Amino acid sequence: MRVDVKVVADREVARLARARFNRLVQLAETTSTNTVVAEEASIGAPEGLVVVADYQSAGRGRFERKWEAPRGASLLFSVLARPGAAELPPSRRHLAVAAVSLALAEAAGRAASVRLALKWPNDLIAAGAPGLKVAGLLAEVTTDGGLVVGAGLNVAWAPEGATCVEALAGRPVDRGALLVEALLALDRLYGDWDHVAQLYRESCATIGRTVTVSYCGRAPDLSGTAVDVDDAGRLLVRAAGDDAFLGRLVAVAAGDVVHARTGTSA
Numbered sequence: 001m002r003v004d005v006k007v008v009a010d011r012e013v014a015r016l017a018r019a020r021f022n023r024l025v026q027l028a029e030t031t032s033t034n035t036v037v038a039e040e041a042s043i044g045a046p047e048g049l050v051v052v053a054d055y056q057s058a059g060r061g062r063f064e065r066k067w068e069a070p071r072g073a074s075l076l077f078s079v080l081a082r083p084g085a086a087e088l089p090p091s092r093r094h095l096a097v098a099a100v101s102l103a104l105a106e107a108a109g110r111a112a113s114v115r116l117a118l119k120w121p122n123d124l125i126a127a128g129a130p131g132l133k134v135a136g137l138l139a140e141v142t143t144d145g146g147l148v149v150g151a152g153l154n155v156a157w158a159p160e161g162a163t164c165v166e167a168l169a170g171r172p173v174d175r176g177a178l179l180v181e182a183l184l185a186l187d188r189l190y191g192d193w194d195h196v197a198q199l200y201r202e203s204c205a206t207i208g209r210t211v212t213v214s215y216c217g218r219a220p221d222l223s224g225t226a227v228d229v230d231d232a233g234r235l236l237v238r239a240a241g242d243d244a245f246l247g248r249l250v251a252v253a254a255g256d257v258v259h260a261r262t263g264t265s266a
Contacts, residue, residue, distance in 0.1 A: 007052045007075075008176035015180050019187040020048055021079050027053040029071075033078035034140055034150040040080070041142040047082035052179060056152075073157035073164075075175045078150035079186070080142075088193060093147060094233030094254070097122060097139045098200040099189045100149045100182075104135060105203060107181035108153075112169040117205035119262065120226070120235050121254035124153070125205060131262070132163040153178065201229055209262045211237060213252050222250060226262075235260065 007026050016022040023046075030036050033051045040049055055071040069076070081096050088095065104124055105116040115127035116134055124135035135153040142148060154164035155175050165173050189196055201207065206226045213222040213235075224239040227249070234251040252260070 037078040049080040052077040075153040103185035106185040114168040120206040
C-alpha cells in the first residue's frame with residue numbers, strides 16, 4: 001500500500017493512540033478500501049486496521065452497485081474487525097455494521113453539529129424530512145473469518161437525490177476530524193453489543209414508517225409498516241395491502257432485499 005496523502009492531519013491521528021482502531025493507512029487513490037483491507041486481512045493483518053482513501057476508482061455498495069464521488073469530496077474508509085465467535089456469533093455480526101453506523105452518526109454530531117439517522121439496512125440519512133441519504137456501508141467477510149466494514153460518507157458533494165454533511169452543516173467540515181471522531185466512537189461501542197442493538201433500534205428511522213420492500217428476483221413487493229429489527233438484524237414488517245402477506249409480521253433479511261423504500265410515519 002502506498003501512503004502518500006494526508007486525509008487525516010497528524011494532530012488528529014494522535015488522538016487515536018489508545019483506540020482499538022488506530023492502525024491508520026492513508027491512500028491518495030485505490031480501487032476500494034474494502035478490497036485493500038480484505039487483502040491485508042488475508043496475510044494476517046490484526047484487528048484495528050483502518051484504510052482511508054482520498055479517491056476510489058472502483059468503490060461499491062451492496063449488490064456491486066458503484067459508489068462514485070469526486071476526489072476529496074467524501075470520507076471513504078474501511079475497518080478490519082475480528083470479533084470472536086463467542087463474543088459475536090455469525091447471527092449477530094450485523095451489530096458490527098450497526099456500531100460503525102452509530103459511530104458515524106455520532107461523529108457527524110460532534111464534528112459538524114449535524115444530525116444523522118440510520119436507515120435499515122446500511123444507510124445513514126439526514127434526520128427528519130426529507131431524510132436524504134448521506135452515507136452507505138458495506139460489510140464483507142474475509143477469507144480467514146474477519147469482518148471488513150466500509151463506509152462512504154458524502155462530505156462536500158452528493159449525487160442527485162442525496163445530500164452531504166457540509167450542506168447540512170452550512171460550513172466546511174474536515175474529513176479527518178469526522179473519521180477520528182467516528183473511530184473514537186466505535187472504540188466506545190465495540191464489544192458492548194447489547195447496547196449497540198438498543199441504540200440501533202432507537203436511531204433507526206425506518207422503524208415506525210411505511211415501507212415497500214423489493215426482493216431479489218422475487219415478486220411481489222412487500223408493503224407495510226416497519227415495527228422493529230430483530231436480534232438477527234432482520235426488519236420486521238407488519239404487512240398490509242397484499243393478499244399473500246396481509247396482517248402477517250414478516251421478517252426481512254438484508255441479503256434478500258434490493259430496496260427498502262420508506263414512506264410516512266405510521
